[in-house]
Amino acid sequence: MTAPALELRDLSKSFGLAKIIQGVDLKVAKGERHAIIGPNGAGKSTLFNLITGKYAPTSGGVYLHGENVSGLKPFEINRRGLSRSFQITNIFPNMTVFENIRCGLLWTMGYKYSFWHMISGQQDVTEKAEEILEQINLTSRRDLLAGTLAYAEQRALEIGITIAGGADIILLDEPCAGMSHSETALIVDLIRKVTEDKTLMIVEHDMGVIFDLADKISVLVYGEIIESDVPDAVRASVKVKEAYLGTTLEDEGV
Numbered sequence: 001m002t003a004p005a006l007e008l009r010d011l012s013k014s015f016g017l018a019k020i021i022q023g024v025d026l027k028v029a030k031g032e033r034h035a036i037i038g039p040n041g042a043g044k045s046t047l048f049n050l051i052t053g054k055y056a057p058t059s060g061g062v063y064l065h066g067e068n069v070s071g072l073k074p075f076e077i078n079r080r081g082l083s084r085s086f087q088i089t090n091i092f093p094n095m096t097v098f099e100n101i102r103c104g105l106l107w108t109m110g111y112k113y114s115f116w117h118m119i120s121g122q123q124d125v126t127e128k129a130e131e132i133l134e135q136i137n138l139t140s141r142r143d144l145l146a147g148t149l150a151y152a153e154q155r156a157l158e159i160g161i162t163i164a165g166g167a168d169i170i171l172l173d174e175p176c177a178g179m180s181h182s183e184t185a186l187i188v189d190l191i192r193k194v195t196e197d198k199t200l201m202i203v204e205h206d207m208g209v210i211f212d213l214a215d216k217i218s219v220l221v222y223g224e225i226i227e228s229d230v231p232d233a234v235r236a237s238v239k240v241k242e243a244y245l246g247t248t249l250e251d252e253g254v
């Protein structure tokens, strides 16, 4: 049987006496789009930081394609095929849109191949960068400084940088935060397109986005997953309704 793309086994994280993540077990199959939802302070960002290696677990493990990556540094986990975006836009504002993507590509290729191979492969890098620009609908913005883009375009660029290295597991942290309805719709289409054939884990407060995009949803409350299922089952779950303290998912517009 194929190992899950991403697996968390009895994962826990404490800060001092505060147990923030408490024994999380989760399997995300290859090609699945998996969302993590939960009230503010539930531990979603902490969970992301454990998966990406920013934090070491207090106990338990993180597995990529069956390989234990717990305790590895973020760049080592990145090279094993996991890439993340951040809640706060994380681009190089004084470089052009094209250069931002190219940097994302070179970062990965520069470590995978020798320097000379990298130089001779420049044409490949340029072509790949153009392809990504097309995917994220920023071809017309190619030579603008990234810092001059509209907010939603900057978020799209960040998604481009996140996928540029060719990672097959993508983590997106609130990619639609601060966006209008129409901008959100565009970004959701974009996410769907760029994560085809990849495994996606997404944290997002916009329930419309989650229920539209996710194959499966896990609900995190006080550091524990109280439900992990397909969207319809999560929508109907009494436990989930209770966790949202009376604000049912219908109230959230789902």
Ligand SMILES: Nc1ncnc2c1ncn2[C@@H]1O[C@H](COP(=O)(O)OP(=O)(O)OP(=O)(O)O)[C@@H](O)[C@H]1O
Pocket (backbone or CB within 6 Å): 015, 018, 020, 038, 039, 040, 041, 042, 043, 044, 045, 046, 047
């Ligand atoms: N480095 C840290 N040291 C101590 N406590 C922390 C640390 N990071 C997070 N916490 C605490 O862990 C809890 C969970 O925080 P986290 O940011 O993971 O929640 P979240 O679900 O992402 O919240 P939000 O939806 O508001 O972004 C909070 O009570 C927070 O104060």
